[in-house]
Amino acid sequence: MNKLKLLSILGIIAFILTGMMSYAQNPIIQNVYTADPAPMVHNDTLFLFTGHDEDNATEKGFIMKDYLCFSTVDMVNWTQHAPIFNVDSLGWAAKYNANAAQAIYRNGKYYFYISPWSGLADGGDCISVLVSDSPYGPFKDALGKPLISSSQTNYNPHLWEDIDPTVFIDEDGQAYLYWGNNSLYCVKLNEDMISYSGDIITFDIKDTTAFGSDYEEAPWFFKRNGTYYLFYAAHIPEAIYYATSASPLGPWKYGGVVMKGMAQGCIGNHPGVIQYKGNWYLFYFNQDLPGGHDKKRAINVVPFDFNSDGSISELLHSKAGVTKPVANLNPYIRTEAETFAWEEGIKTASNLKIGTYVTDIDNGDYIKIRSIDFGKGASTIDVCIASLKGGKLEVRTDKEDGALLATIKVNASSEGDIYKTITAKVKKVTGVHDLYFVFKGESDLFNFDWWRFSEKK
Template identity: 35%
Template sequence: MRIAVVLALCVTAAGVAVVVGGGPAAAATVPTGAVSLESVNYPGRYVRHLDSLGRIDPVTTASTAQTKADATFTVVNGLASPGCYSFQTKGGLFLRHRDFRLRTDANTGDATFRADATFCAADGSVAGSVSFVSYNYPSRRIRHRDFALWLDPIQSVADSSFRVTAAWAPKTNRNPVIPGLFADPQIASFGGRYYLYPTTDGYAGWAGTYYKAFSSTDLVTWTDHGVILDLAPDVSWADNSAWAPSVANRNGQYYLYFSGGLATGNTAKQLGVAVSAAPTGPFRDALGRPLVAAGQFAGGQVIDPAVFTDDDGRSYLYWGQGVARVVPLNGDMISYDPAQVRTITPAGYNEAPFVFKRNGTYYFMWSENDTRSEDYRVAYATGPSPVGPWTNRGVVLSKSGSVRGTGHHSVVRAPGTDVWYIAYHRFAVPAGNGTNRETAIDRMQFNADGTIVPVVPTL
């Protein structure tokens, strides 16, 4: 039996209100993850792509595996708006409109493509159904016409209404752990719950502006908590390049360290810090200015913050592309003594520093090569203190099979155990690249001498 998912017809943090054809505001939410979309007025026909073109066709249990895959989409974070949705095919392409015809294409990351591939959910013609409104043409909805999918002005409500059902080709792989394009994940554990803070990906030039938070109790099922900081409205000195966040907990507060730049004019990146009473935000800019300014220290790009808190309660801020730096943070977590900044750049270092401690040994990890390279990878060193000196231990995570571009990671220990996990990004499988990346998590294990067993990335 095919079971439809009933949609809540109200505005929520994950939903969006839309006004179509002069009618009243309507809103719906759609579950993220793998789904299929059944036509309301042609039951048994499902949205699918055939030779790249969108249409509705019959799909049954007797249909071929390819037909079932073509009728399966992963609902993801809207490429143009986190309050709306985009639809990714099993082959990694996105459903978009071109000259008002629905088709599937690779995400180019430019503003036009992102808008063409983003749809806001509204209530459909019958209870439990949904209609999809174009993000950039809000008077038009996805509609089937002679079984082909078009973006049309609303005529027959039934022709533009769909039931969200269980996927004909459900997700079977462990990774990615969150649907959609996200990179540079920081994973953390607060109060017995895991949290992921990634870069929102899929933008040409990595020009995303906002951060989201996800949480889980088991590292498998994740709750999307929505946008926790948006540079454009929330930060006075940056409106672009929201990259590689890191969150730390102290003084009953949560501190979000982030990269930001300006879309025009001075494009140099800087580090900021925002604060919240909860790990899921919302966060507010704590300083009204950068924590680490561009050019404040000679050499390297000011990106990729990471915070490590030692057993004595002292926290250290690491950052840098091209040059790795570290400084102890003051107790307020939003200031430091510039005279204490140290350079700790190891051989092979490019970016994404990360430090943790196990059994009295400090582990300093980083990413090598360019994030656009399929050979992007993670290496590490060990040392006796949070600032070294460091002994290089080699590469611990690299490409394997169809999994490429593995890097910009973070590590978390399961509370009360010696079980460790590594979160990282990779090129989205199968159609990803250096700006279309997804987040994965795998076990990280240790040899008897404390060295890390090389991690084999899993699908």
Template identity: 35%
Template sequence: MNRPARALAVTTLVVSAAILPVAPAPADVLPAATIPTGAQSLEPVNLPGWFVQHSDRLGRLGTVTSGSSAQAKSDATFTVVSGLASPSCYSFQATNGLFLRHRDYRVRLEGNTGTAEFRGDATFCPATGSVTGSVSLVSFNFPNRRLRHRNLELWLDPNQDTAEFRADSSFRLTAPWTPKTTKGPVIPGLFADPHITNFNGRYYLYPTTDGYASWSAPHYKAFSSTDLVNWTDHGVILNHGPDVSWADNSAWAPAVVAKNGRHYLYFSGGAASGNTAKQLGVAVSDSPTGPFRDALGTPLIRAGAYSGQAIDPMVFTDDNGQSYLYWGNGAAHVVPLNPDMISFNPAAVRTITTSGFREAAFVLKRNGTYYFMWSEGDTRDENYQVAYATGPSPLGPWTKRGVVLQKRLSLGIKGTGHHSVVKAPGTDTWHVAYHRFAVPAGNGTNREVTIDRMAFDADGTIATIVPTL
């Protein structure tokens, strides 16, 4: 992930070289929870039986019935995801992986380029609709305009205080015409680098927010589940802009651990100006769902202090209670953490780079054996994969065992990597969370998070992980 990044300011939207002010939201904009994420279809309130569709990559209305073709039903199905430009708003992703966005006020379907302009164009904030149970969709970057059907086409039109406009710009979210039939992604939307863990019998997932050019996302979200299937979105838990003085972008690869009755979030961050190199920080909260506050006010590990890039932190706590911090891109490092979990002895840092190591270190222990896992290759490459080694201690020495997770082209699964592992409490059942290119139209900045089983053979080696849809 060693590429330059650009941040989206809190009060401005960057469009090409210009800065476009973001006007205050209309008074009737609703709380984010009013629109459920996941697969949905959108029906205008004044044209029952018609639905928002895409045809020739243009947004329009079309009739859909139980007897309609599979293609027509698919064209009328969208996944509602966290807004590409704001986590309090929404974006709409078609089954082909493209997003509804406005351009020249015409609504069309296009691939996410990750630019601030695209993210703003593809983000809509919910407002009260003209009838109970309906919503009106307000443009994120043109808050005086709303999604409206006109002559059966979708446009972004100036808000008008008329009954006709209110009806034309109001939609009901209905059951999807093409129901979701696969288990992944486990959380709707673009996310990557997932850290999965279990606190007090509940699973928690902390991913990188994806879909940003140069991976410049400014914030982290948290999700939780009791069954690894149904996940609750707890919203933003740390925002680099207001919450971290030394970083405003590149919110990458978080890891969270519980200790001392508190929760510690280790994270990567970069700045839009000044020192743009990535650095590691640590934040603390009394709750696994935040809000977290920067514990130090300065980086825990500064850029250039050790070889490689200071990203991808991970904490492993051994049976004796000692916690170890791992990190690195290009070189892997480890150091025992002090009991306060926010400091360490620099003289104790060790480099443990293994053959093929690129990034995303992860350590676990099973039956007295330590497993050191990592990702190989480039996250933008479909060949991105996970390998591992075993050793007698958290510090190694490590013996490489091979690759255990890689692409599965027969299912269109590419770029499987940056994983984490969790054990179901009280069992020997293990699961691995990882990201892949979003199916079907993803790439290195349009990735999604999924979870599969991870098993061990009788000799203690990790069985090949089979990626599934």
């Protein structure tokens, strides 16, 4: 093969890989390891509550200290918020066991059902309920003890069967809580959402008409067009399956496979299903981030739809994820710097004074925000920055090396906690574009809090 042909082939490969990265949307969070997705819609916003795999976790075991919250109004750009709860603050639970959880809104409050390992006398995993006035927290222990303890359940003798809670409020106001590993339980929650009435209902997971060949864990309960759906994980590697019922308490009828084991590239999986702005989405996890493995996971999302009879066809993992946003982002209102569709290199941090901000910014790092509608044009951009070693912020459209709208110079000051607003003129830009903030300098350039364009008069 001659050199010219080889260079042509390599150029084509590089072009394809660059295109794949430009359109990649999964995993949807790249700057932190996340797992066990729990989407919730309230008003115009989709909130995504997640587990958090620590950077120092090895394949020998999970290290999960706290829960995280992200939000979106367009399904392509995600805003990261401060951690909402650390299991250590319970006082009665073991460390590093922030297992799967789900949140729900009722009567002005947000209830967050978690499944930590209890340090109380009966031990084992348990179901606990937290409460907050805001989806961003802070959440507090509502009972000071578990809502469900391992001594109350005995379908399976192991101590970790009381995990993975999923909660749902029906049209008649009755709330239901399902959970279970190698077992499946349900209770009817009272209106206060922190207590329940009646006995714990136990389902026979060996009933193949209800759950097919196996039920393992990770139930997700919801309703569509009068039919109740239960997604769940089973087998090793874990596949996602579903069952349906005409009643919130069964009997369940096995529906089929939603996503095959290892189809997404990870031995485990955990579904989260939500309808948002007329579209249905499946959240799940893999290990696709750099340094990832089955104890350092990453959440993905794909759109899906139901067949005319309510059944669900098998879904495939997609690197592209959500290709069509449900809304465009307005650049003329303040947007947090920690709102992005994709990033390379950066981290986020939080404090009580500023909230969450972008940090650990080095040369060549960048942030991508999708589907910005500039309308008839912008005149200037404001950025709120706290300088460290200083550097440059390049504002570009559509590609990392796309059209340059503005270059903002940040002088070195080592004042990482003193934020200043810098204004710069921007070149002509109209219509809808992706936006890139590309960082130039050496290392630890500055901290980045928010940005906003001004509309051309």
